[in-house]
Amino acid sequence: MKVAVLGGGQLGRMLGLHGIPLGATFSFLEPGDAPPAGQVGSVVKAPYGDPAGLEAVASEADVVTYEFENVPVDAARRLESTVPVRPPPAALELAQDRLVEKEGFRSVGIPTADFHPVDDAGDVDRALACTGLPAVAKTRRFGYDGKGQAVVESADEAREFVGARGPGLIFETFVPFDRELSIIAVAGLDGDRRYYPLTENHHHDGILRFSFAPAPGLGEPVRARAETYAAALIDHLGYVGVMAIEFFQVGEDLLANEMAPRVHNSGHWTQDGAAVSQFENHVRAVLGLPLGDATARGHAAMVNLIGDVPRTRDVLDVPGAHVHLYGKRPRRGRKLGHVNVVGGDADEVMAGAVRVARLAGWEGPLPAPGGGG
Ligand SMILES: Nc1ncnc2c1ncn2[C@@H]1O[C@H](COP(=O)(O)OP(=O)(O)O)[C@@H](O)[C@H]1O
Ligand SMILES: [Mg+2]
Incomplete structure (x- = not known):
């Protein structure tokens, strides 16, 4: 089973890390030097729209997928004549333009600002x-x-x-939201769907910094609403694979902000905190394999490592901490890795997340989960 991936960043690397044990092999199309995915598969170095590059990466592949939404829609459509492309290029089209995206949400009954x-x-x-x-x-x-x-x-x-x-x-x-939530959904080739518990996300300077899952204090109606919205989009697009939708929660309402036709940073906690990770489930879905269990094993906090990376030895001293580095050169504002802290006790997980955040150079207090800011 060979999976061709358009894009060779950290998401591609993690698709490889979780897909290789299933017996899959990977090739990546990536114009950049030393891509993070280079350690888990072969790399074709070419622009995303380059016809020869696309042909090379897709040759002998069972499926083409993406880890990046800004690949040219035309290129994805052209590949479709020779090999299955999952998720469908229509999902790329929706995600690439915020206007088309929000009109698309509204057209299937998903509220937006x-x-x-x-x-x-x-x-x-x-x-x-x-x-x-x-x-x-x-x-x-x-x-x-x-x-x-x-x-x-x-x-x-x-x-x-x-x-x-x-x-x-x-x-x-401008939405004065109570908090930001996201849903990670996965749709199988056979019509099966699984939904991970909603994740609470905290951004700083526009970059995701912390995620908490399952989102604390979440009412059943809000969870059900998010799943209904994801299902509507999956139906509309004939979607196969992992999809993320980011929401603003205002009271009991959810306003969709954007969607990603791929695995998503707010689902990284699933590597250590869910029965089957978003990465494995995406690979399963696009290869037409049975989907895996998306339930949480306990509580999880995800801390992004941005700009620099603490010593692995120090992070691993924190109970329940799992280190995921992307093999990227440090640069200010760049996502270099993340740490998942998982466990059965929510307070212990939060205490661990605070320790990890300190090691990662975060100086302020940790945002209070549950809509407190
Ligand atoms: N309409 C809005 N009202 C309030 N905050 C917003 C709005 N749009 C974006 N934001 C804030 O900015 C962040 C990044 O915006 P987003 O639309 O998700 O762009 P990006 O593609 O850069 O992630 C959001 O996660 C949210 O914190
Ligand atoms: Mg966003």
Whole structure:
């Protein structure tokens, strides 16, 4: 069983780490040097849209998948004539453009914040009449980790953003959320679906810093709602594989912010905290194998290692801590690895997460799980 992966970053590496034991082999298409996935499969070094590169990575593959959503949709569609591509390229199309994505959510009954497209200064008044102030101004395409977006407090600030970043923008209502949650869902080729318990996520400077799972204090209606929304999107897209949807929780309501047609940082805790990880389940799904159990084994906290990496020896002193390094060169603001702290006691897991966060250079208090900030 050979899996071709478009992208060769840490997500590809972890697909390999969890897929190889199933008997799968991996090839990755990646333009960058020394990709993290290079240790778990062969690498074709070429741009994502390069026809020769695509042909080389997909040759003799049983399936093509992605670990990165900004691969050209056309390239994925062309591959479909020779080899199954899972998840479907339609999911890439949805995820690549925040406007298409939010319209897609609404079309299948998934609520979002109010939003409006903006291309030039002449659109600003109309957009702000829709979103109100403050608004969040974002580039429609190629944003990640909070890049390409700003909270605007006035029409003047909004026009400034448009002047600097337009055209191709979206304005959204700034949501005063109680907390951020995500759902990781997996859809099998046979129609089976599994949902991991919802994860509570805390961002800092636009980058995911901490996740707690299962999300503490979560009511049954909210969980059910998230699963219903994920199912609606899976149905709409004819989806196969792991999908993530990020939500803002406001009271008992969920507003979808974005989706990822791939394994997701907020699901990394599943490596040590769920019966079967999101990575193994994605590989199972795209290869048409039976899906695995997505239930949590206890409590989990995930701490991202950003910019620099503590000594493994020190982290492993923390009870329940599991180290996952990506083999990347340190750089400010770069995700270099993560640590999962797992256990049967929520307080002990939180205490462990605090110790790990300190080792990772986090100086402030840890965010209080359960919607406290
Ligand atoms: N409309 C919004 N209201 C309030 N906060 C927002 C809004 N949009 C984004 N954010 C904050 O910024 C973070 C990053 O935005 P997101 O749309 O997820 O972009 P990215 O693709 O960079 O992850 C979110 O996780 C959230 O914390
Ligand atoms: Mg996001």
